[in-house]
Amino acid sequence: MLEARVLHSSSRxxxxxxxxxxxxxEGLEIMHPKGGxxxxxxxxxxxxxxxxxxxxxxxxxxxxAISHHAVDFSEENTxxxxxxxxxxxxxxxxxxxxxxxxxxxxxxxxxHVQENLDRRWKVPCGRYELDCADRTAIMGIINxxxxxxxxxxxxxxxxxxxxxIEMVEAGADILDIxxxxxxxxxxxxxxxxEIERVMPVIHAVKDQLDVPISLDSYKPEVVEKCLEAxxxxxxxxxxxxDEKVLxxxxxxxxxxxxxxxxxxxxxxxxxPVYGNVVNEAYHFLWVQANKALDKGIHREKIIIDPxxxxxKTVEHNLELVHHLKDFRSMGFPVLIGHSRKSFIxxxxxxxxxxxxxxxxxxxxxxSWNGADIVRVHDVEAVKRxxxxxxxxxxxxM
Numbered sequence: 001m002l003e004a005r006v007l008h009s010s011s012r013x014x015x016x017x018x019x020x021x022x023x024x025x026e027g028l029e030i031m032h033p034k035g036g037x038x039x040x041x042x043x044x045x046x047x048x049x050x051x052x053x054x055x056x057x058x059x060x061x062x063x064x065a066i067s068h069h070a071v072d073f074s075e076e077n078t079x080x081x082x083x084x085x086x087x088x089x090x091x092x093x094x095x096x097x098x099x100x101x102x103x104x105x106x107x108x109x110x111x112h113v114q115e116n117l118d119r120r121w122k123v124p125c126g127r128y129e130l131d132c133a134d135r136t137a138i139m140g141i142i143n144x145x146x147x148x149x150x151x152x153x154x155x156x157x158x159x160x161x162x163x164x165i166e167m168v169e170a171g172a173d174i175l176d177i178x179x180x181x182x183x184x185x186x187x188x189x190x191x192x193x194e195i196e197r198v199m200p201v202i203h204a205v206k207d208q209l210d211v212p213i214s215l216d217s218y219k220p221e222v223v224e225k226c227l228e229a230x231x232x233x234x235x236x237x238x239x240x241x242d243e244k245v246l247x248x249x250x251x252x253x254x255x256x257x258x259x260x261x262x263x264x265x266x267x268x269x270x271x272p273v274y275g276n277v278v279n280e281a282y283h284f285l286w287v288q289a290n291k292a293l294d295k296g297i298h299r300e301k302i303i304i305d306p307x308x309x310x311x312k313t314v315e316h317n318l319e320l321v322h323h324l325k326d327f328r329s330m331g332f333p334v335l336i337g338h339s340r341k342s343f344i345x346x347x348x349x350x351x352x353x354x355x356x357x358x359x360x361x362x363x364x365x366x367s368w369n370g371a372d373i374v375r376v377h378d379v380e381a382v383k384r385x386x387x388x389x390x391x392x393x394x395x396x397m
Contacts (some may be wrong), residue, residue, distance in 0.1 A: 005036065007181050009149060010140060010332070013051060014035045014036065015028060015032055018031065018032070019382040020162070024352040032232045033085065033086040033087035033090065033372040034085050034086075034087045034132055035085065035086075036085060036086050037083070037084070037085055038082075038083070038085070038086065038089065038113075038114070039081060039083050040081070040082045040083075040089075040110055040113055040329075041079060041080070041081055041082075041149070041279075042079065042080040042082065042106055042109060042110075042360070043079050043283070044077045044078075044079065045077060045079070045080050045102050045106060046076070046100070046101040046102040047067075047069065047070050047073060047076055047077055047078050048100075048101040049099065049101030049106060049211065050064070050066045050067075050070055050078050050080050051066070051067075051070055051102070051188065051195075052096070052099050052101065052103055053080060053082065053092070053096060053103060053106055053218065054066055054080075054390060056092045056095050056096060057082060057084060057088070057092055058197065058304075060084065060088040060091045060092050061088055062082070062088040062089070062092070063082075063083040063084065063085025064080055064083065064084055064280060065083070066078045066079075066081075066084050067079070073155050073377075077234075080106070080177070081090055082110065086114075086361050087168045088250075089110060089114070092107075092364065093110055093111060094150055097274075103326075109149065110360045112331065113329040113330075113331075115331075116263075116328055116329055116330065116331040117253075117325070117328055117329065119328070120132065120133040120134070120298075121133060121299065121329070121333040121372055123255065123300065123303065123333055124298070124300055124301055125174065125212035125232035125233055125254070125255055125301075126212060126230065126232040126254075128212040128232060129175070129209075130173055130174055130373070132372035132373060133335055134394065135386075135387060135390040136367040136371065136372065136373065136374055136386040136387075136389070136390055137173045137174065137372060137373040138171055138172050138173050138174075138361075138373075138376065138379055138382060138383050138386070139172065139173070139174045139175070139176050139214065139335070139373055139375040139376070140164075140167035140168075140170075140172030140174070140176065140376065141176050141178075141311075141339065141375060141376065141377050141380045142160055142163050142164055142167070142175055142176065142177045142178070142180045142201065142352065143178055143181070143316075144197040144198050144201055144204065145178065145179060145180060145181045145189075145197065146158055146177065148228075153349065155197075156202040157201055157204055160177070160200075160201035160204065160205075161201065161204040161205060163206045164201070164204075164209060164211075165208070165209065166251065166379075168209055168211050169378045170379040170380035171379055171380060171383040171385065172379045172393045173211075173212075174211065174212045174213070174214055174232075174233070174373075175205065175209075175211055175213050175214050176213075176214040176215075176235055176375060177198050177201055177202060177205070177214070177215060177216065177231075178198065178215070178216030178217065178235075179193070179195070179197030179198040179217070179222070180193035180194050180215075180216075180217070181265075182237055182265040182310075184215075184265065184268060184269035184342075186321070187266055188265075188266075191221035191222050192314050193206075193217045194196070194217060194219065194222045195221070195225050196213065196220055196228075198222070198226065198360065199225065199226065199229060200232060202215075202226060202229050204227065206229070206230065207360060211232070212233065213231045213232055214231065214232065214233035214234070214235045214257065214259040215227075215233070215234050215235060216235045216237070217234065217235070217236070218236045218237055218238040218241075218242065220242060220244040220245055220248060221244075223236075223245050223248050224248050227248055227249070227252040227254055231254070232254060232255060233254060233255040233256065233257060233301075233303075234248075234249050234254060234255070234256045234257070235256075235257040235259070236256060236257060236258060237259045237261055237265075237307070237392070238259070238261065238264075238311065239258040239259050239260055239284065239285065239288045239307075239395040240256065240291060240292055241288075242287045243291070243295070246291060246292050246295040246297065247293075247295060249295075249297055250292075250295045250296040253298070253304070254301070254302075255297075255301035255303065256292060256297060256301065256302060256303070257303045257304075257305050258285055258288045258289060258292065258302065258303070258304050258305065259304075259305040259306075259307045259310065259337075260280075260281040260284045260305070260306050260310070261310035262274075262310070262311025262312070263308045263311050265310075268310055268311035270322060271309065272311045272312050272313055272316060274316065277312065277316040277319055277320060278306075278319060278320060278323045278326060281306045281307065281320065281327075282306075282326060282327060282330070284304075285304045285306070285327070285330065286330060289302055289330065289332060294297075295376070299331070302332045303332060303333045303335050303372075303373065304333070304334055304335070305335040305336065305337060306320045306324070306327060306328060306334075307320075307337075308320060308321070308334070308336055308337055308338040308341060308343070309338065309341040309343060311339075312343075313343075314343040314346050314347065316349075317338070317341075317343040318343070319368075321336070321362060321365060321366055321369065322369065323369075323371040324336065324366055324370040324371055325369050325370035326370075327370065328370045333370065333372040333373060334363075334370055334371050334373070335371065335373040335374070335375060336363075336364050336366045336371045336373070336374055337374075337375035337380070338359065338363070338374075338375075339359050339365065339374075339375060339376040339377045340352050340355045340356075340359055340377055340378075341355075344358035344359060344362065345358075352395060352396060354376050356381055359376060359377075359381075359382060360378070360382050360384075360385035361369050361377060361385070363382045363386050364374065364385045364386055364388070366376070366391040367386045367389045367390065367393065368389050368392075368393060371379050374386060
């Protein structure tokens with residue numbers, strides 16, 4: 001029996017494997033596009049165009065899965081799973097652009113997601129640049145609240161600045177400052193109280209540290225005050241549902257994190273239910289990101305977050321971590337905020353003060369699966385973990 005192994009290689013590594021066995025350079029150009037198989041999901045395509053797409057994929061040697069309603073045209077639209085090699089997809093894209101019934105849109109969407117999968121980001125943050133191109137960026141959490149779920153809440157300016165200094169020295173690339181706990185069951189804080197909690201710390205950090213600041217808030221009143229204080233990013237757990245936040249961010253030329261959440265903090269964990277958590281989170285973020293673009297927020301300043309722990313069960317959270325690379329298809333940097341959360345505690349049967357190893361492990365896995373930024377409490381431990389993962393990731397870039 002011959003020695004054999006399955007190659008789970010990236011497109012880049014496939015080229016190297018072919019060179020290793022002595023393939024002519026001319027042959028690489030012919031064979032390389034045949035080597036990488038892709039499955040791409042298109043949502044709500046005109047059922048007539050979906051039938052055309054299916055036939056074109058079959059003719060090219062690939063496949064397209066569509067609803068059984070496509071046979072009798074009993075519905076107007078269908079989701080489509082397009083399956084094929086890069087060569088097959090490229091062949092079909094050219095033909096689809098000449099066809100009606102959203103075929104051109106489908107072709108452009110397939111091209112768009114292919115371009116995004118291996119894209120590397122440098123996110124503008126005011127006069128700073130958050131570099132996610134060669135490594136995972138670290139966002140350090142500063143909770144200016146007395147009731148943080150993780151037990152790290154602080155209430156004094158000096159404590160807040162001390163925490164900020166510790167995090168920057170430990171390797172944080174950006175600090176996320178918040179004045180309201182969003183733990184499950186929490187009640188909202190009045191905007192004026194939230195402003196009173198965060199503004200002194202923002203000013204202190206601006207005065208003494210050279211680091212971009214993200215504001216963890218969804219209230220327009222708080223967002224406006226802090227943008228006037230020149231915070232670089234707004235981290236909105238409601239994902240821009242209040243369009244006043246989008247308007248403010250656009251007006252100030254700031255960045256924004258759009259997060260998915262089912263419900264709101266006080267009721268989000270009562271009974272979270274999804275048909276498919278990845279599809280539903282992706283759809284929400286797709287819609288909200290396009291709203292942000294329409295408002296004038298620069299594409300390169302939009303970050304998306306699937307919302308680990310916000311209206312999700314343990315299984316939902318694990319599913320999102322497993323499928324993080326799907327979210328890269330959208331064309332925006334991906335952030336994950338999983339640090340010390342209860343799903344880690346439930347998986348490991350550990351209290352919140354013993355979840356560092358679990359947090360580091362999920363951060364490394366998330367980075368491998370496509371996260372560009374990890375939002376964490378334990379900056380030094382997570383940085384060491386994800387930088388080790390980054391070293392391996394660079395081999396497939």
